[in-house]
Amino acid sequence: MKYPILCCISLLGSLTAFTSSATTCPEILSSKQRLLNSTENIELCEAFQGKTLLVVNTASQCGYTSQFEELEELYQTYKDKGFTVIGFPSNDFRQDRGSEEQSAKVCYLDYGVTFPMMARSSLTGSSANPVFTQIQSQAGVKPKWNFYKFLINKQGKVVATFPSSTSPVSSTLKNAIEQQL
Structure with a gap:
């Protein structure tokens, strides 16, 4: 009779561990997002929890659009x-006018982007993407232009912000990333 009790205790412990890990998703990752020019959605928490992230607001027709190449390198x-x-x-x-298909062409074909690109969304206001709402809440900063960069640690906290003019492959940005890995 001991075995069924041990089995149940073990199962209960596993369920408790699963429940607590499911509830520890950082708020910044607590949303489902559609991928760029796709019908596929991803749960940010499932895909990125426990990772160091560089969140970047992008535009396909901006003077900084060439940063896609450096972001891919990074x-x-x-x-x-x-x-x-x-x-x-x-x-x-x-500076991201036209269709999502056109934006996707710039990202994927022109610059060879393989990192995740989400669907076009607003950064501020009542229709703001929840990720940017959380960034603004945590860091007190909102993007002042395209290609603003937000470094988020493994716990889901904004730990650094970088203006559009900061190259993705600059030593400043790379050092900040390496400190979080």
Whole structure:
């Protein structure tokens, strides 16, 4: 009779561990997002919990659009160490006009982006993407232009912000990432 009791205790412990890990998702990752130019949705928590993230608001028709190349380089450098870049296209600054298909072409075909790109969304206001609502709540900063970069640690906290002019492969940004890995 001891075995069934031990089995139940073990199962109860496993369920408790599962429940507590499911409830520890950082609020910044507590949303489902649609991928760029796709019908596929991903649960941010499932995909990125426990990783160091660089969240970037992007635009396909901006003077900084060429940073996609450097963001991809950064992603390739650190992706096997628990890091990812996540792009969030936005037309808030009127530089991601046209269809999502056109934005996807710029990202995927013109610049060879392989890191996750979410569907176009707003960064501020009542229709703001929940990720950017959380960034603003935590850091007190909202993007002032396209290609603003927000470094988020493994616990889901914004630990650094970088303006559009900061190159993704700058030593300042790379050092900040390496401190979080």
